[in-house]
Amino acid sequence: MIDTIASIIGLGLPWLFGALVLRLLIPVTPLGRGVLIAGYGYLVGIIASTVLLRALSASGVGFSLIAVLFTILPLFALLIWANYRWSAAITTPRLSDEWLTLTAWQWVLIIGLCSLIVLRFYHLALEVWWRPLFGWDATMHWATKTRVFTEWQQLMPFVNYDVWLTQPADRVFTDPHPNYPLTIPLMQTWMNVFIGEYNDHLMNLPWLGAYIALGLLLAGQLRALGSSLITTAIFTYFLLSLPLLNTHIALAGYADVWVGIYYFAALLAFYQWATTGQRWQLGLAVMTALVLPLLKNEGLFWLVTFIPALAALWLPARRLFILLGSATIAGALLIWLLPADMMIAGHRLAELNLGWRFDAFLPVLRSLFLFDSWHLLYWLAMGLLVINIAQRQQWARPFIAVSFALFTGYGLFFLLFLTTNYANAAAGDTSVSRIALHLAPATVFWTWLLFQQVSQTSAVYSADPACNKSFC
Incomplete structure (x- = not known):
């Protein structure tokens, strides 16, 4: 006791x-x-x-x-x-009046979900x-x-x-x-x-x-x-x-x-800052992002993903793609030319045994889309992305910036399992989901952003019958 x-x-x-x-x-x-x-x-x-x-x-x-x-x-x-x-x-912070407008079934659903969370925590x-x-x-x-x-x-x-x-x-x-x-x-x-x-x-x-x-x-x-x-x-x-x-x-x-x-936490606060300009959100983003290399050596790579996010936030599209393309090529050449005993995020290049291993591609996809580790997260995210594209959504800069951060993260994720000896772990269905856990919570937030785009567009269609079926 x-x-x-x-x-x-x-x-x-x-x-x-x-x-x-x-x-x-x-x-x-x-x-x-x-x-x-x-x-x-x-x-x-x-x-x-x-x-x-x-x-x-x-x-x-x-x-x-x-x-x-x-x-x-x-x-x-x-x-x-x-x-x-x-x-x-x-x-005392202000409270939302939305609590007063909830219908009975909404109360039941919210209380039910909260109860399941409490039970799971127990x-x-x-x-x-x-x-x-x-x-x-x-x-x-x-x-x-x-x-x-x-x-x-x-x-x-x-x-x-x-x-x-x-x-x-x-x-x-x-x-x-x-x-x-x-x-x-x-x-x-x-x-x-x-x-x-x-x-x-x-x-x-x-x-x-x-x-x-x-x-x-x-x-x-x-x-x-x-x-x-x-x-x-x-x-x-x-x-x-x-x-x-x-x-x-x-x-x-x-x-x-x-x-x-x-x-x-860093990506959430980054999006809030990019959307509202609130400096305290930027402070939260910086504080939580800088902790990443202190948790695992690989945290350095996830910290780097905020660089393309910032570029997407500030640069015109043409310059953005030129810059990111040049940085990708320069990074690949640099890794190729660096000495074999060079340490990057706690790993020697020689130990990584760099080379293409496309046989790991399907096992990685299987871990994300077929195994039970994530339920339907990646199916839902990809489905909402397709709907967003079909609706010709006009994405705001903050959403694009967050997308660049996540896509960079998943790009590094696939490079790890397709170009290093971690491909052996992927073939044996190990390590993939554990590394994906670094990105999965942020993917839930990105999925919410996609859902918001779809739901807002649906609300516009319902409110304005003059909107055509493709774009309003």
């Missing part, structure tokens, strides 16, 4: 910290402000906790609970004072609460560092096997991927600091928080974009019911779901 209470406090403090920070930054005008604060606040707070542990280790203080509390309590006092000092931060919580750490990558690549950091109460060096053999055994450590970023192990170490020991299931509670934050992020941003309550409920349920997403929450300890959540 004491461990449980301690772990809940350890999870709640970063969440509260992030919420207090964003309560100062997010204005009171958007619908769903409280939901946005809770969702993005969790992402800000959980990263802040890992930064604090890095600072304590660098200062030589270590990860003791006393050191952590003496550091964060003054920060909390300052944030609470600041929230009460500036009245804008505590003004089952996931039981899995995380009771199940010991699952013995795959979560144990081999991440928890090794967590165990060492918890026992030593500071960051300790991890090196390759050959270096480890030449070093004193009590000061240097090794595992299959010593060069992986430390953020995920530090999230778990933070929980262990409050628990008082290495606990291989309660230390994974941040994954449950991530599941909640993911739903809050989508619901809050969709409401801020003017999405109806019923549409918001449907797409939030659609996102939180994705099978592989649920699996990565239940088998907590992997970094992939975190990459997907932070990329999703």
Whole structure:
């Protein structure tokens, strides 16, 4: 019981910290402000906790609970004072009148979907609460560092096997991927600091928080974009019911779901900024995007996808395609000419064994469209895209920018499995869906954008009988 209470406090403090920070930054005008604060606040707070542990280790203080509390309590006092000092931060946000206009069947549907989400969360919580750490990558690549950091109460060096053999055994450590970023192990170490020991299931509670934050992020941003309550409920349920997403929450300890959540959060805020020009949304986009390389080495590639998104936002179409075409050719030549021992996002070029492997194309498509990992996500996205094209939709710049980011991401995704030795994993139906998890939540948001285009056009057809069947 004491461990449980301690772990809940350890999870709640970063969440509260992030919420207090964003309560100062997010204005009171958007619908769903409280939901946005809770969702993005969790992402800000959980990263802040890992930064604090890095600072304590660098200062030589270590990860003791006393050191952590003496550091964060003054920060909390300052944030609470600041929230009460500036009245804008505590003004009650306006509520939508749409709640008053819902019909009976809409109430039933919304309550039903919310109930299913709560039920699913309950089952996931039981899995995380009771199940010991699952013995795959979560144990081999991440928890090794967590165990060492918890026992030593500071960051300790991890090196390759050959270096480890030449070093004193009590000061240097090794595992299959010593060069992986430390953020995920530090999230778990933070929980262990409050628990008082290495606990291989309660230390994974941040994954449950991530599941909640993911739903809050989508619901809050969709409401801020003017999405109806019923549409918001449907797409939030659609996102939180994705099978592989649920699996990565239940088998907590992997970094992939975190990459997907932070990329999703960054793309949502980027679209909002591109649409409304709100600087606080740009701040959220920058904060969450910069975290990506700190989660996994591959996060660097997803961060790069915002470059074509910015280009699509600012450049005329002709210059945009010339620039992106030139950049693609230059990138291919650069990779071809770089030395074989060159490291890119934690991988040596020689290890990737570059070359075309078209036999992996069908297995990749099978993973996306036929397996149960994503239900009908990719069918729905492609179907709505076809309808949009058939309706000759006039896409706004922000939508085009988000599309360029996602298409670049999926381009890199296909290149990984069609031009490197990861093709072997694709042929064996492994790794593909795990990497697709980095992009799938953002794809749900893109699907909502396509749906909005179709539904608005349908509404115009219904309101104006003079519109022809092809374009109004």
